Amino acid sequence: MTTVSEAPAVGLTHQGSEDTGLGHRGPASKSIVVPYGFWLFILSDMVLFSALFATYASLVHATDGGPITNQLFDRKLVAIETLALLLSSFVCGLAMITAKRRNMLWTQGWLLLTGLLGLVFLSIELFEFGKMIGEGAGPQRSAFLSSFFTLVGCHGAHVTAGLLWLGTMMAQIWTKGFRQDIMRRLLCYSVFWHALDIIWVAIFTIVYLIGTLP
Amino acid sequence: MFGRLTWDAVPFNQPIPLITSLVVILALGAVAIWVTRIRAWPYLWHEYITSTDHKRIGIMYIVLALVMLVRGFSDAIMMRAQQSLAIGASQGYLPPEHYDQIFSAHGTIMIFFVAMPFVIGFMNFVVPLQLGVRDVAFPTMNNVSFWLTASGVLLVNLSLFLGEFARTGWLGFPPLSEKAFSPGVGVDYYLVALQISGVGTVLTAVNFVTTILKTRAPGMSYLRMPVFCWTSLASNLLILAAFPVLTVTLALLMLDRYLGFHFFTNDGGGNSMLYMNLIWIWGHPEVYILILPAFGIYSEVVSTFSGKPLFGYRSMVFATLAICVLSFTVWLHHFFTMGAGADVNAVFGIASMLIGIPTGVKIYNWLFTMYGGRVRFNVPMYYAVGFMLTFVVGGLTGVLLAIPPVDFIVHNSLFLVAHFHQVIIGGVVFALMAGYTYWFPKAFGFTLDERLGKAVFWCWFIGFHLAFMPLYVLGFWGATRRMQHIPDPTWAPWLNIAFVGAAIIGLGIVLTVVQLLYSIRTRDRRRDITGDPWDGRTLEWLTLSPPPHYNFAVLPDVHGEEAYWTRKQTAIKEERLIDEPNYQPIEMPLNTPVGIICAFFASVCGFAVIWYIWWLAILGLIGAFAIFVWYAWRDEHEHIIPVEEVRANARERRRIRMEHLHELSQSV
Numbered sequence: 001m002t003t004v005s006e007a008p009a010v011g012l013t014h015q016g017s018e019d020t021g022l023g024h025r026g027p028a029s030k031s032i033v034v035p036y037g038f039w040l041f042i043l044s045d046m047v048l049f050s051a052l053f054a055t056y057a058s059l060v061h062a063t064d065g066g067p068i069t070n071q072l073f074d075r076k077l078v079a080i081e082t083l084a085l086l087l088s089s090f091v092c093g094l095a096m097i098t099a100k101r102r103n104m105l106w107t108q109g110w111l112l113l114t115g116l117l118g119l120v121f122l123s124i125e126l127f128e129f130g131k132m133i134g135e136g137a138g139p140q141r142s143a144f145l146s147s148f149f150t151l152v153g154c155h156g157a158h159v160t161a162g163l164l165w166l167g168t169m170m171a172q173i174w175t176k177g178f179r180q181d182i183m184r185r186l187l188c189y190s191v192f193w194h195a196l197d198i199i200w201v202a203i204f205t206i207v208y209l210i211g212t213l214p
Numbered sequence: 215m216f217g218r219l220t221w222d223a224v225p226f227n228q229p230i231p232l233i234t235s236l237v238v239i240l241a242l243g244a245v246a247i248w249v250t251r252i253r254a255w256p257y258l259w260h261e262y263i264t265s266t267d268h269k270r271i272g273i274m275y276i277v278l279a280l281v282m283l284v285r286g287f288s289d290a291i292m293m294r295a296q297q298s299l300a301i302g303a304s305q306g307y308l309p310p311e312h313y314d315q316i317f318s319a320h321g322t323i324m325i326f327f328v329a330m331p332f333v334i335g336f337m338n339f340v341v342p343l344q345l346g347v348r349d350v351a352f353p354t355m356n357n358v359s360f361w362l363t364a365s366g367v368l369l370v371n372l373s374l375f376l377g378e379f380a381r382t383g384w385l386g387f388p389p390l391s392e393k394a395f396s397p398g399v400g401v402d403y404y405l406v407a408l409q410i411s412g413v414g415t416v417l418t419a420v421n422f423v424t425t426i427l428k429t430r431a432p433g434m435s436y437l438r439m440p441v442f443c444w445t446s447l448a449s450n451l452l453i454l455a456a457f458p459v460l461t462v463t464l465a466l467l468m469l470d471r472y473l474g475f476h477f478f479t480n481d482g483g484g485n486s487m488l489y490m491n492l493i494w495i496w497g498h499p500e501v502y503i504l505i506l507p508a509f510g511i512y513s514e515v516v517s518t519f520s521g522k523p524l525f526g527y528r529s530m531v532f533a534t535l536a537i538c539v540l541s542f543t544v545w546l547h548h549f550f551t552m553g554a555g556a557d558v559n560a561v562f563g564i565a566s567m568l569i570g571i572p573t574g575v576k577i578y579n580w581l582f583t584m585y586g587g588r589v590r591f592n593v594p595m596y597y598a599v600g601f602m603l604t605f606v607v608g609g610l611t612g613v614l615l616a617i618p619p620v621d622f623i624v625h626n627s628l629f630l631v632a633h634f635h636q637v638i639i640g641g642v643v644f645a646l647m648a649g650y651t652y653w654f655p656k657a658f659g660f661t662l663d664e665r666l667g668k669a670v671f672w673c674w675f676i677g678f679h680l681a682f683m684p685l686y687v688l689g690f691w692g693a694t695r696r697m698q699h700i701p702d703p704t705w706a707p708w709l710n711i712a713f714v715g716a717a718i719i720g721l722g723i724v725l726t727v728v729q730l731l732y733s734i735r736t737r738d739r740r741r742d743i744t745g746d747p748w749d750g751r752t753l754e755w756l757t758l759s760p761p762p763h764y765n766f767a768v769l770p771d772v773h774g775e776e777a778y779w780t781r782k783q784t785a786i787k788e789e790r791l792i793d794e795p796n797y798q799p800i801e802m803p804l805n806t807p808v809g810i811i812c813a814f815f816a817s818v819c820g821f822a823v824i825w826y827i828w829w830l831a832i833l834g835l836i837g838a839f840a841i842f843v844w845y846a847w848r849d850e851h852e853h854i855i856p857v858e859e860v861r862a863n864a865r866e867r868r869r870i871r872m873e874h875l876h877e878l879s880q881s882v
Contacts (some may be wrong), residue, residue: 176849
């Protein structure tokens, strides 16, 4: 029992040992704990989307005599939309690299570009929604359209929240510099932003690609 | 300006809600005046409301749950009284639209605002102590989670004063819960309250999974964790995977109601069975979210009071995780009558019965732990034994219900009502009462009165059986659930027995309050000096009662499966404690008002959404976002507890421990 004296006297919120966190050497450090918790949140978000996908899949043919997928979606427009979002994710990765090098100007620049590309994505989505509603294919038309607008709209709401977060993040980096806690948040932000890509890829495939098959 | 909120919302013409409202307002006012007179607001603000200490947050959860238990029980006794009175020619005292609100509120409150906060309260209080660490992974988020739950509680109770509650049962099935059939605010209260508290619950799960997997004392490997930590882990994994589905389900219903979507409507291609599937994909795991931590509590209690290590620790862990996975494969047994066909029903029926296997493993493990042990029959052990007797019968009626042909006959009957009350009261509530008695001295430094505790147990045990066994009989006779009026007078004797049972449970709840007050008055007689009143085996008994804010002066070094027991036995054998470690200053998280402010804005926003006051809803959202940004701008996260204070406290604990070394284990 003499090993007790060697145990590090650390609070949880202190920088603990840089350990894999398997629990043999005490609490993991904050740089492990925080992103880990955020990953769990992302997983629960994925479950949320999976329920929306399931809803969409079971209602996609419930068109109630209204328009069907093939009459609504425009592959070209969605291709541009997808490109904007994927590029935005790539640029976000560049921002992470420059942030690690503590380069304020480039970090802010890349983050700004990330946000602008996200804005392009969002504008195209809103344009598409507006066009559909104008044609009488709004979410109230049929169960299929309800589930379409909810699934795609929920992703859009996530992107909007991501843009709000991005603005706050940029302001924080500007005022507080590359402090450890700020860097952790930036890491979480990038995880969030990339996760939205993964969900979009699923939406692109299940909604738009399959929906426009002849 | 105020949406659909007018003076008509206040129930002036309905005496029961009006008088209840007045009594609640007077009681709250009296408490507020009393707290002001003893000048306790600053204490409450600093030590509880803004606290990030997992122990304080756990206590707040449990207080919330106990208060809501009184509310939920009031609904229960009103229903039993109505069913005893409204037989044959008599219509009883509750009109149907009021009765429907009461059974809906009873279910909603008991599951979401009694059982859940009670269980989460124990996780909060116990898990970090058992893991040998100082707090959860995200202490501030923990505070936010609590206050979001409280916000949901506030909204549900507000429906008593303003407007109405849902009349659609505790799961709000469409199409009844759609705008066309429930145009009032009741369903909206239900939906909004559950959405807000649901966010809190998911955050809790993120917090505890991270805590259990990433922050444990040195040497505390997975297979050295106490079973309560394992069951908490399983329960939180279930929350993480199941609650987002609830959020989606309720959100879709909200879209139907607020924006005219067609998910579950009768027209527009909507499909109400989709709602059943989605809600039960959450709902069945929810049952295990509640019962798994309860199993954890029984494991701790049975092992401690039998004076033996838990029999079959590894099989217990395995059974817990097996239940965790299987719980996602059985949701369809809640609606065998949907018409999915014999094959689908058979698959889900068999899957449901499979869960009986790991559960059986657990029951045998507890029995074998008691076998050959020196069993001490303290109050928690009463509940544990009472649980084993009650729960096995409840489980067997569950296996009966899992057989689709039987289910076709008794579904939606009082047989079902008796079944799930038997597993939830006999399983979850007994565990909560056991845990309340077991960990009370750790939280407050003195034990609860044993005599009154045993009286409470007998009230619950006898009251439960009197209240629910008759319902099995009535269920076989074809009595459906949720009846405001009983057409068949031959049911009267059974319903009257059930009423007597509910009254006895009520006596138990009254005695719980008496026990608490009596124990506080006579606390000096039952002080827990050593911090180990039950001869415990897990790390929470290593520190003093109540533990200091930082729990342990030095994180314990864990050797072997029963971290504290091993250490205690070594100390007794060698007649000395381990060498005094090198104490260091400790950094602890600062208090924060962010939780209560956030919940304030959430409540405002939720209230506005319920009553269609859109400008206020937007204001609430902006406020919530602003508080997050404000919080994100903070520069100080922690305060430092000086080494002198840590050392002085630790030396005091060592002195007490040395004095009581021999008393610490009755086995020596």
